[in-house]
Amino acid sequence: MSNVSGAIKSIQDIMRKDVGVDGDAQRISQLVWMFFLKIYDDREAEIELLEDHYTSPLPEKLRWRNWAADPEGMTGNELADFVNDKLFPTLKEKLVLEGPTGKRAQVIRNVFEDAYNYMKSGTLMRQVINKISEINFNNTEDRHTFGGIYEQILKDLQSAGNAGEFYTPRAVTQFIVNRVDPKLEELVLDPACGTGGFLACTIEHKRKHYVKSAQDAEALIESIHGVEKKALPHMLCTTNMILHGIDTPTNIRHGNTLARPYKDYTDKDRVHVIITNPPFGGTEEDGIENNFPATFRTRETADLFMALIIKLLKNHGRAAVVLPDGFLFGEGMKTRLKQDLVEKCNLHTIVRLPNGVFAPYTGIKTNILFFTKKVLPVS
Numbered sequence: 589m590s591n592v593s594g595a596i597k598s599i600q601d602i603m604r605k606d607v608g609v610d611g612d613a614q615r616i617s618q619l620v621w622m623f624f625l626k627i628y629d630d631r632e633a634e635i636e637l638l639e640d641h642y643t644s645p646l647p648e649k650l651r652w653r654n655w656a657a658d659p660e661g662m663t664g665n666e667l668a669d670f671v672n673d674k675l676f677p678t679l680k681e682k683l684v685l686e687g688p689t690g691k692r693a694q695v696i697r698n699v700f701e702d703a704y705n706y707m708k709s710g711t712l713m714r715q716v717i718n719k720i721s722e723i724n725f726n727n728t729e730d731r732h733t734f735g736g737i738y739e740q741i742l743k744d745l746q747s748a749g750n751a752g753e754f755y756t757p758r759a760v761t762q763f764i765v766n767r768v769d770p771k772l773e774e775l776v777l778d779p780a781c782g783t784g785g786f787l788a789c790t791i792e793h794k795r796k797h798y799v800k801s802a803q804d805a806e807a808l809i810e811s812i813h814g815v816e817k818k819a820l821p822h823m824l825c826t827t828n829m830i831l832h833g834i835d836t837p838t839n840i841r842h843g844n845t846l847a848r849p850y851k852d853y854t855d856k857d858r859v860h861v862i863i864t865n866p867p868f869g870g871t872e873e874d875g876i877e878n879n880f881p882a883t884f885r886t887r888e889t890a891d892l893f894m895a896l897i898i899k900l901l902k903n904h905g906r907a908a909v910v911l912p913d914g915f916l917f918g919e920g921m922k923t924r925l926k927q928d929l930v931e932k933c934n935l936h937t938i939v940r941l942p943n944g945v946f947a948p949y950t951g952i953k954t955n956i957l958f959f960t961k962k963v964l965p966v967s
Contacts, residue, residue, distance in 0.1 A: 608708035621703045625652045630725040645693035659718045668710035691836045702819030756865045764908045765789040772798035774860035779845040781814030784825035786863045791832045817844040849879040858902040865910035866893035901961040913953045933959040
């Protein structure tokens with residue numbers, strides 16, 4: 589089925605009939621974990637054709653093909669009980685995290701640690717599952733269409749921008765990645781990676797320009813790093829990485845980059861490239877600013893990220909960061925932060941973005957700052 593957009597609209601209409609699903613946020617969360625399991629199963633089917641002795645990290649009875657794929661399979665109370673009493677408890681707490689399938693199991697557990705089944709009607713759940721089963725994520729057209737669709741799902745969340753989180757249009761991510769031009773083995777970090785737009789573009793860029801062998805493909809996988817604080821974008825990012833051929837995205841962490849004390853980041857944490865659109869206009873929770881030196885303490889999320897980005901770049905490392913006008917023209921702590929930037933980095937290009945880039949979430953004027961870390965003594 590190539591009309592993925594139509595399928596998702598149908599699924600959302602079905603979910604609206606379920607008394608357990610309250611509002612867009614829960615509908616999207618429900619949709620995403622279901623899509624994750626279908627995408628994972630499709631990817632496993634592809635791997636099984638390439639590897640003679642592939643072992644799934646999932647127990648056989650919990651693989652999508654064995655409980656969801658049959659349109660005449662479990663439904664009603666039987667399906668609801670299976671999902672609530674067997675599927676979720678196992679994915680959250682009972683997968684085997686050691687041995688040959690341990691890393692894959694850890695990825696699944698990380699995805700489901702904050703996921704929930706909101707649907708109460710097993711009959712409606714069966715209808716949703718059957719719609720999802722119509723999509724083949726080993727079909728190139730369906731796979732690429734879905735990449736754009738789940739970004740659209742997030743834009744449909746009217747509250748998406750309330751915490752200063754504005755999802756970056758693909759045209760902007762592509763422009764930034766092309767300008768920064770991450771090389772094959774350069775470590776690339778997005779410390780506030782959201783749904784993984786920058787990282788997905790980086791994967792595509794490296795594959796197009798630098799991957800020539802299976803060994804190169806392994807180097808690419810090891811080079812991609814991201815951190816995302818919120819559960820839903822983290823789940824979407826993990827799904828995005830799998831769709832882009834990174835089957836075990838263990839370098840996509842679920843956590844808050846700013847929660848680790850600034851002084852605890854050392855040379856081994858530094859990377860060659862940072863590309864990111866950190867949350868701006870929002871404030872961090874109480875106490876986070878105390879992880880930073882007194883000269884950089886603020887509740888403004890984007891400023892804290894900027895202080896950390898400068899620290900995390902290797903000598904000669906390159907960065908591109910989307911920031912609001914407030915960073916360029918603000919005073920006080922922002923002045924000290926800008927001084928740190930120009931002393932430690934070569935800020936060589938500022939690109940003014942059009943006003944409507946992040947509409948309808950905000951009309952804040954934004955810029956992309958491109959800079960390169962100077963050669964500094966290791967601290």
